[in-house]
Amino acid sequence: MKNAPPLFLLPGVQRIFGGFSLSKCRGDLQWLKGVLAVDLARSTCGCAFRRDPFGMTMTIQNQADNRVNAGEPVNAGETLWDRGRLEAVHTQADKSQRVRQMFDSIAPTYERINTLFSGGRDRAWRKRTVKIAGVQQGDSVLDIACGTGDLLRAFDAGAVRPSRLTGADFSLGMLRHAVNSDAPTASWLQADGLSLPFASESFDITSCAFGVRNFQDLNAGLREMHRVLRPGGRAVILEFTRPANRVVRFVHEFYSARLMPLGARILSRDRTGAYSYLPKSVVSFVDASAMCRRLKAAGFAKATATPLTFGVVTVYRADKVAT
Numbered sequence: 001m002k003n004a005p006p007l008f009l010l011p012g013v014q015r016i017f018g019g020f021s022l023s024k025c026r027g028d029l030q031w032l033k034g035v036l037a038v039d040l041a042r043s044t045c046g047c048a049f050r051r052d053p054f055g056m057t058m059t060i061q062n063q064a065d066n067r068v069n070a071g072e073p074v075n076a077g078e079t080l081w082d083r084g085r086l087e088a089v090h091t092q093a094d095k096s097q098r099v100r101q102m103f104d105s106i107a108p109t110y111e112r113i114n115t116l117f118s119g120g121r122d123r124a125w126r127k128r129t130v131k132i133a134g135v136q137q138g139d140s141v142l143d144i145a146c147g148t149g150d151l152l153r154a155f156d157a158g159a160v161r162p163s164r165l166t167g168a169d170f171s172l173g174m175l176r177h178a179v180n181s182d183a184p185t186a187s188w189l190q191a192d193g194l195s196l197p198f199a200s201e202s203f204d205i206t207s208c209a210f211g212v213r214n215f216q217d218l219n220a221g222l223r224e225m226h227r228v229l230r231p232g233g234r235a236v237i238l239e240f241t242r243p244a245n246r247v248v249r250f251v252h253e254f255y256s257a258r259l260m261p262l263g264a265r266i267l268s269r270d271r272t273g274a275y276s277y278l279p280k281s282v283v284s285f286v287d288a289s290a291m292c293r294r295l296k297a298a299g300f301a302k303a304t305a306t307p308l309t310f311g312v313v314t315v316y317r318a319d320k321v322a323t
Contacts, residue, residue: 080105081273086280096170096192096216102274103147104173109268111148111177113275116267117260121309125238126154126209128308129315133236139204140164142228144193144221145211147171149178151238152186155207162205168196194220201230209238213285222298225318232322235300236315239291240282243311252312253283288314 080098081089092098103110114122135141135155139162143152146167155162165186169175175188191197193208194217206225215221225235243249256279264275286294288305291314295303300318307314 079271079273081277081280086273086276088284089277089281090284095214096194099214100171102272102277103169103171105272106268106270106274107148107171107173107177109270110174111150113264113268114150117264121312122150123154125308125313125315126151127158128306129207129209129236129238130154130158132306132315132317133205133207133234135160135162135205138163140166140202141205141207142166142168142196142198142203144168144196144206144208144225145170145214146178146188147174147209147211149181149186149188151207151209152178153182156186166203168193194224196224196228198228200227202228204230204233206233206235207237208235210240212237213239213281218286219294219298222294226299226320229320231320233320235295235318235320237291237318238313238315240285241288241307241311241314242283244307245310248310252310253279256282288316291316292318 080102085092085098089095106113118125129151133141133155135158137160139160141152141155141162141164143149143155143166146152146169149167152165152167155165167175167178167186167188168191169178170190170192172190175190179188189197193211193215206229208225212218212221222235229235243252261275261279264270268275288307292303292305295316295318298318299320301321303316303318305314305316
């Protein structure tokens with residue numbers, strides 16, 4: 001095995017980790033090394049913090065609650081999603097404010113954490129989403145809950161480049177990283193997906209990657225995606241789902257609920273509970289059949305669901321009636 005090729009050059013591994021390149025892997029490893037070095041330096045300087053039995057920073061919860069309700073930034077050491085709220089993430093009256101503050105907090109490391117803990121599959125998922133959208137010459141794209149602009153970059157790199165790219169997100173922290181990244185030429189604006197500041201029938205494609213699960217009102221968000229589409233337009237949604245196979249589901253949800261939150265929390269130094277919120281928001285979200293029904297109820301003529309990676313994620317496409 002002395003002359004065996006490096007792991008990431010093996011064809012089988014390249015297929016599994018479709019979004020990874022060797023240079024990107026090296027870059028991610030350098031970033032990981034830097035994060036661990038910073039954490040080690042902080043610990044040797046005595047900058048320690050107290051933890052509860054579940055590994056979450058002990059905080060005064062009502063201070064974070066007050067800041068959320070006032071729309072003020074939450075400190076890095078304040079928990080937005082405590083154990084009580086994690087049991088009913090989709091029914092919290094102030095869910096949207098908590099989600100916005102959460103993304104503001106994790107924005108600096110958001111993309112790298114996603115790539116690392118999905119084994120690079122997140123890039124392949126976005127590429128497939130763009131393909132399912134069926135971009136045509138002259139199409140305009142609105143990406144809702146665009147985050148740091150990773151899906152818009154996938155659209156820009158597709159076989160057919162849209163004529164206009166627009167990204168909207170209610171997290172200013174995420175938008176700052178979108179504007180300052182290697183994102184394509186696009187228009188960026190801070191906007192809530194439930195109340196988009198666009199006239200009806202303004203875009204050919206609306207998209208949303210890992211965002212509809214975070215809407216305060218899912219049905220209202222889907223209606224907005226439909227409203228701003230031109231006749232014959234289509235919406236594409238990339239979202240986490242629960243695998244149908246029970247063995248795959250058990251393994252994936254053990255990883256998502258136990259291993260991933262711990263690792264992501266350490267590497268991102270997040271104390272808001274963002275990576276505990278993620279698995280809870282997935283297992284309590286609507287399944288693919290229910291999502292297709294909701295898309296039709298929002299006004300779409302038809303809706304299809306394409307599961308990827310054993311059903312860990314699903315790409316939905318919904319078409320608006322052409323007139």
